Amino acid sequence: MNNIAASDLNLLLVLEALLEERHVSRAALRLNRSQPAVSHALARLRDIFNDPLLVRGNDGMQPTARALELAEPLAEALALVRSMVEQPSFDxxxxxxxxxxxxxxxxxxxxxxxxxxxxxxxxxxxxxxxxxxxxxxxxxxxxxxxxxxxxxxxxxxxxxxxxxxxxxxxxEESFACLVDAKSAPLPLDLAAYLSRPHVQVSVALQDSSEIDAALLRLGHKRRIAVQIPHWSAAPDLVRGTDLILTAARRSIEHLSDQDVLCLEVPFTLPIFxxxxxxxxxxxxxxxxxxxxxxxxxxxxxxx
The missing domain is CATH 3.40.190.10 (Periplasmic binding protein-like II)
Known part of the structure; x- marks a missing residue:
């Protein structure tokens, strides 16, 4: 094994990042360096330790047995160096x-x-x-x-x-329903809830919904008539329509007035x-x- 010169101390920082990230690009981002620079440093480390250190596996790059042996002494050495050079206060x-x-x-x-x-x-x-x-x-x-x-x-x-x-x-947050005051069925029971079309707020089409999962456990499914990515636009879609919005309580309870009502969800939904x-x-x-x-x-x- 070639010796690490004093000027090569930065290589240990690269090795630390690579062992924790197990990904050259993420290590480069963490170190604020270019990907080619980190790849070059990895090549030097492999030469110094006479070991590949990281090899490609089914789940990305994986450390070799030699790399795992180095992890603990490396962490201790860098912790000591950091304690010596880091500023005692943060402004x-x-x-x-x-x-x-x-x-x-x-x-x-x-x-x-x-x-x-x-x-x-x-x-x-x-x-x-x-x-x-x-x-x-x-x-x-x-x-x-x-x-x-x-x-x-x-x-x-x-x-x-x-x-x-x-x-x-x-x-911790809970759900509530927002409905138009003139068209709201009172009380809002499960049958009325399921009979009306719904607004769903979801940034991504594949995002899971706790609401729909809870209904599915009960053997029910609601009709999503409108799906949008913005909470702020959803309440206005309820006004003057038969739509129901089921949303985080603190996002809608302050909107309850003579035009729209904030009501309890007519089935059990866990707090989240x-x-x-x-x-x-x-x-x-x-x-x-x-x-x-x-x-x-x-x-x-x-x-």
Whole structure:
């Protein structure tokens, strides 16, 4: 094995990223380097350790036995180096950063106004880009490093292929129905609910619906007359029509007035967790930790 010179310390950072990401492109994104540069570093590491270190398998790149032996001493060595060189304090006011978040427009409505005000006051050099991905696409984007954080409802987080994602509960939410006051059948029972056409809010055509899953368990199916990707437009589709919107309670209960009514769902729907989720590669990122803390404080305070 060739020795690692002092100038090659950065190679160990590349090795750490490759062992954790098991993907050259994601490691390059994490290290803010080009993919060819990381591929070149991997070639040098293979020469130094006289081992391929990562080989292609059925589920992406897999570490060799030698790479797995290196993982623990590598983590200990880099932890020691970081403790020596990292600054003891973190100042978000001096931090320049771009964060990429995935939010539905429901999530954006309840979070963004307060979050942006907080960021302008406390983190004037931090920028924010918001996208609205469907559930599965958002989680895939987190795995690939395309986005930094996803905030919303993600019932598949415990699947084995998502084990590298971490999450934090922000609040628990329940469903309610919004109907036109003049056409609303009162009380709204299950038969009346099923007899009327429905509005469904879904960013992606394949996103799962807790509502339809619950109805299926009861042996029923509703008719989706209108499917749209935006929460904000849905209530106006109910006004003056026979449509029913079943949505997160806090997104519609404030709309109840003489024209539309917010009613209880006429069958049992479980409450659901509203979370923020991120890849564990961000755990040691001080600015990312700060952002997660702000989102937690703002949304938990609002509940």
């Amino acid at each position: 978000i006011r001096q931090t320049e950063r771009l964060f990429r978040l995935s939010l539905s427009d429901y999530g954006a409505a309840i979070l963004l106004p307060t979050l942006v005000r907080r960021m302008r006051q406390c983190a004037p050099l931090v920028d924010l880009t918001v996208v609205s991905y469907g559930r599965e696409r958002a989680l895939a984007a987190l795995m690939d490093g395309e986005i930094d954080l996803a905030v919303g409802v993600y019932p598949t987080l415990k699947q084995p292929n998502l084990r590298d994602l971490d999450s934090m509960l922000l609040f 967790p509203f979370v923020q989720t991120w890849h564990r590669r961000r755990d040691r990122d001080a600015a990312h930790h700060w952002l997660r803390g702000q989102i937690r404080d703002l949304l938990q305070r609002a509940t």
